[in-house]
Amino acid sequence: MNEELSTIRVDSPGIRLLRQIVRNRSAQIGGLLLLLLIIASYAAPLITSKDPNRNNPPLALNAPSWEHPMGTDNNGRDVFTRFLYGGQLSLRVGLVGITIGALIGITLGLVSGYIGGWTDSFISWFTDVLMSFPDILLALAIIAILGPGITNAMIAIGIAFVPSFMRLTRSSVMSLREMTYIEAARALGSSNSRILLKHILPNSIRTLLVLLTLGIGSSILAGAALNFLGLGAEPPTPEWGAMLNAGMKFVRQAWWLTVFPGAGIFLAVLSINLIGDAVSDAVAGTTISIKK
Amino acid sequence: MFTYLVRRLITSVLVLFGVSVLVFSVIHLVPGDVTMAILGRQRVSEEKVAELREQLGLNDPLYVQYGRYLSNTLRGDLGKSIRTNMPVSQAIAEQLPSTVALAASALVVALAIGLIVGLLAALRHGTWFDTFVMGLSVSGLSIPTFWMGLLLILLFSVNLKLFPSISNGSSFRDLFLPALTLGLPEAAVVARMVRASMLDVLNKDYIITARAKGLPERAVVLKHALRNALIPVVTFVGLQMAYLLGGATIVETMFARQGIGRLAVQSIFSRDYPMVQGVVLITAAIYVVINTLTDITYVYLNPRIRLK
Numbered sequence: 001m002n003e004e005l006s007t008i009r010v011d012s013p014g015i016r017l018l019r020q021i022v023r024n025r026s027a028q029i030g031g032l033l034l035l036l037l038i039i040a041s042y043a044a045p046l047i048t049s050k051d052p053n054r055n056n057p058p059l060a061l062n063a064p065s066w067e068h069p070m071g072t073d074n075n076g077r078d079v080f081t082r083f084l085y086g087g088q089l090s091l092r093v094g095l096v097g098i099t100i101g102a103l104i105g106i107t108l109g110l111v112s113g114y115i116g117g118w119t120d121s122f123i124s125w126f127t128d129v130l131m132s133f134p135d136i137l138l139a140l141a142i143i144a145i146l147g148p149g150i151t152n153a154m155i156a157i158g159i160a161f162v163p164s165f166m167r168l169t170r171s172s173v174m175s176l177r178e179m180t181y182i183e184a185a186r187a188l189g190s191s192n193s194r195i196l197l198k199h200i201l202p203n204s205i206r207t208l209l210v211l212l213t214l215g216i217g218s219s220i221l222a223g224a225a226l227n228f229l230g231l232g233a234e235p236p237t238p239e240w241g242a243m244l245n246a247g248m249k250f251v252r253q254a255w256w257l258t259v260f261p262g263a264g265i266f267l268a269v270l271s272i273n274l275i276g277d278a279v280s281d282a283v284a285g286t287t288i289s290i291k292k
Numbered sequence: 293m294f295t296y297l298v299r300r301l302i303t304s305v306l307v308l309f310g311v312s313v314l315v316f317s318v319i320h321l322v323p324g325d326v327t328m329a330i331l332g333r334q335r336v337s338e339e340k341v342a343e344l345r346e347q348l349g350l351n352d353p354l355y356v357q358y359g360r361y362l363s364n365t366l367r368g369d370l371g372k373s374i375r376t377n378m379p380v381s382q383a384i385a386e387q388l389p390s391t392v393a394l395a396a397s398a399l400v401v402a403l404a405i406g407l408i409v410g411l412l413a414a415l416r417h418g419t420w421f422d423t424f425v426m427g428l429s430v431s432g433l434s435i436p437t438f439w440m441g442l443l444l445i446l447l448f449s450v451n452l453k454l455f456p457s458i459s460n461g462s463s464f465r466d467l468f469l470p471a472l473t474l475g476l477p478e479a480a481v482v483a484r485m486v487r488a489s490m491l492d493v494l495n496k497d498y499i500i501t502a503r504a505k506g507l508p509e510r511a512v513v514l515k516h517a518l519r520n521a522l523i524p525v526v527t528f529v530g531l532q533m534a535y536l537l538g539g540a541t542i543v544e545t546m547f548a549r550q551g552i553g554r555l556a557v558q559s560i561f562s563r564d565y566p567m568v569q570g571v572v573l574i575t576a577a578i579y580v581v582i583n584t585l586t587d588i589t590y591v592y593l594n595p596r597i598r599l600k
Contacts, residue, residue, distance in 0.1 A: 128303070129310030132580045134538025137556070137572055141314075144560045144568045145321045147329070221436055225542055228438045229557055244438060248546070251442060251457070252450050259446075262439030270434035277430065 017206065020282040021275075030274025037268055041087030050081040053236045061254045071256035073246065075236075083260055086238035091268060093154055093232070093239075094220030100158025101219070102212060105165020110196050112166065113173025124170070127163045135160045139222060143231050150239075153232040157222045161215060168211055172204040206283050213279045217272035224265045240264045296591055304584045308577060315573045316361045319348065319565050326350070330374060330563045347374075348565075365573070371566035373559075380570035384552055388574070391551035393462045394470055394543065395536035401475025402532065406482025407525075413483065414490035415513065425483060432480025437539060441473035441546050458548045474543045478532055485528055489521040496520075523593050530586025537575055 011019070021027050040047065056076030064071040070079035112123040130138065142156035176182060177200065185195050226232045227241030235242070240261040247257025322329050327344045349357050364371070370380035413425040448469060449457040459466035493499065494517055502512045541553030548554075552571050559567035 125306060125310060128307050129314060132307050132311055132583070133572065133576045134535055134579060136541055137538045137575050140541065140556055140560060141318060141568070141572045144565070144572075145318055146323070148560070217434065221434075224436055225438065228436075229542065229545060231557075231560065241436075241438075244442065248442060251445055255446055255450075258439070258442040262436060262442060265436045266431075266434055266439060269436070270431060273430055273434050 013206075017209075017282050021278050024278035024281060026274040027278030030271040030278070033267060033271035034275070037087055037264070037271065038091065040084055041091060044081070044084035044088070047084060048078070048081045050078045052077065052082045052085040052238045061250065063254075064256055070260045071254065073243075073254075073257055074250055077236075079243075079256060079260060082238040082243060083240075083264055086240045086243055086261065087264055087268070089150070089233060089237065090220060090224060090227075090240040090265065093150065093157070093223030093227075094216050094268075096154045097157030097219040097223055098161060098212065098215045100155060101161025101215065102165050102208075104158065105162040106169045106201075106208065108162065109166040109169025110173055110201065113170040114177055114192065114196055114200065120170075123166065127166050130159075131163045135222065136225060139226060140231070143226070148231040150227075150233045150237070153223060153226045156226065157219050160222065161219065164211060164215070165208070168207060169204055172207050173200055176200050176203055210276065210280045210283055214273065214276035217269040217276060220265065220272070221269050293591070297588065300584060300587055304580055307580055311573065311576045311580065312362060312365065313358070315569050315576070316358050318569050318572070319350075320354070322565075326565070330565065332563070344374075347372075370570040370573070373564055373567045375559075375562050375564045375567075380566050383555065383567065384570055384574055387550055387552045387555050390460075390462065390549060391537060391540045391544070391553060393467065394474065394540050394549065394551060395533060397467045397471035398474035398478065398536050398539075398543075399529070399533055401471050402478035402482050403529065405476070405479035407486055409479070410483035410486025411490060411513075411518065413487045414494065417491060422487075425487070429480040429484045432477050432483075435477055437473060437477060437542050438546055440476060441469070441543060444469050444473055460549055470543045470547045470549060473546070474536060474539055478536070481532075482525070482528070485525055486521065489524050490517060493517045493521040523590070526593060527586055527590045530582050530589070533582055537578060 022031075044052075054077065056072070059068075059072045059076035060074050062068055062072040062076075068078050068080060070083055073079055073082070108123050108127070112120045133141065138160045139153075139156040142159055143152055146152040146155065173196075182195060182199055185199055190198075223232065224239075224241030224244075227239050228245045230242075230245055233239040233242045235246070243261035244258055244265075247254065247261065250257050319326050326348070327341050327350070330344065331341070345351055349360060352360070368381055370384070372379055373383060376383075409425055413422045416422050445457045448455045455465060455469045457469070459470060461467075499512060499517055502516050503509075507516075538553070540551055541557060543549070544551040544554035545557055552575065556568060556571040556575075559565075559571065
């Protein structure tokens with residue numbers, strides 16, 4: 001009997017969820033696409049020996065060729081090299097932005113949902129206030145305070161995401177805090193912070209996972225938008241949104257300056273949305289909405 | 293319904309109060325001395341700095357400053373631009389119609405395309421058309437507005453020479469490309485929503501009954517299914533209108549159009565804080581008002597929520 005039992009393998013819910021996601025076709029396509037973009041960006045020094053910032057005026061606005069697969073820009077710089085290096089920053093802005101939003105939002109949601117009372121009312125009101133600004137406008141207001149720059153753009157995006165994470169975490173905590181195992185933990189003398197971090201947070205992760213995944217895509221889009229508006233990376237730093245902004249002035253002469261950097265942003269966000277859809281399917285029954 | 297209405301209005305007023313506090317704080321949250329941030333590196337006399345502090349009302353205690361800000365705002369006085377000396381409310385009043393025209397036409401694009409495509413996808417559920425539409429809508433959600441705009445400029449303006457790439461008016465020709473840029477990604481969201489909502493409704497018992505009664509399919513779809521499937525879409529339309537006002541920032545900058553979005557970006561660059569505060573406050577206030585009206589409409593259309 002014992003031998004029989006020992007041969008039955010029971011995977012943890014996390015592993016089962018992961019397996020479900022990995023088996024999903026759209027997650028496979030998205031994952032592959034994202035992996036390619038990450039490798040291309042971070043292996044840029046191995047793929048090309050050109051300097052992304054080196055001007056070469058005689059080569060200005062050359063159309064795509066074998067030597068310059070994505071053409072050259074108005075300063076004669078190789079667009080392919082700038083595309084590869086630009087990916088590093090664009091992807092990083094998305095990731096850092098969503099991390100800031102998640103850390104602050106989840107913490108506020110945990111505190112608000114668990115403690116309740118006036119604390120909850122105040123945090124909820126504050127979140128409602130933040131939510132009454134369209135995301136891009138909230139990010140603009142924060143940049144107006146902090147000043148333009150890539151770090152400030154990441155902070156602005158992060159803060160714009162706080163309300164979504166806070167609301168989702170709060171609602172999850174409110175449904176979990178009345179569960180018997182939480183009552184048991186409380187009866188055993190566990191501290192509030194232990195209950196929140198060891199019991200409530202791990203059980204809220206499934207719900208938050210969808211927002212986290214899809215949020216990375218939205219965060220990359222928001223970062224590229226701020227860079228496109230000229231409020232992020234300083235020239236000549238290569239970044240997809242900033243490259244689009246610079247290329248826009250030459251849209252009549254050089255289509256390649258707008259098509260390729262935009263395609264980079266589109267493919268990165270598409271790959272993450274495909275994974276996000278799979279995560280959403282796997283975490284069935286969880287319906288959330290991302291405020292755009 | 294009345295109790296709900298009162299409760300909802302109180303919540304909105306509290307949120308608007310919070311918005312005003314946050315917008316008022318913008319100028320006080322700037323790291324270091326705000327007058328230095330405005331004047332930049334230019335060498336200015338102490339009198340000039342003192343004059344600016346006076347103009348911004350920074351010499352009074354914080355609560356006095358907020359009280360004055362609130363009472364001025366309620367009277368429609370949003371201060372004066374630091375750069376042009378023009379009243380902020382006047383600048384916004386001049387630019388707002390252009391933004392509203394853009395957002396409204398983008399909404400028309402989003403609804404016209406999204407409704408038709410979403411409805412057809414639901415009716416042809418599981419076919420290649422449905423798969424194609426769903427694939428297209430994921431792409432629509434992933435495409436950056438500004439890239440979409442540039443691709444449309446390349447096609448319609450550079451190659452076909454049909455529409456201008458820089459447009460400032462409100463005629464069909466001027467609005468076509470900006471509205472399409474802003475509206476197409478939203479059409480993807482509307483299509484997904486209408487499809488999901490229609491599929492849900494089409495499986496309901498009353499639709500099966502309607503079909504069993506021998507009603508023609510057209511009547512089943514248009515009279516029974518679509519009417520109910522559109523209820524969640526109503527909420528969405530309200531939210532999207534507000535969202536489009538924010539999204540206009542990028543499209544206005546791109547097509548060099550007049551509008552409050554472009555005004556906000558230009559004011560950030562020139563550190564014109566009263567102008568930034570004015571634009572942010574007005575947009576957020578419009579957002580809150582639209583949200584409130586949407587919620588009330590939704591409750592009116594869906595009595596089950598009222599009972600809860």
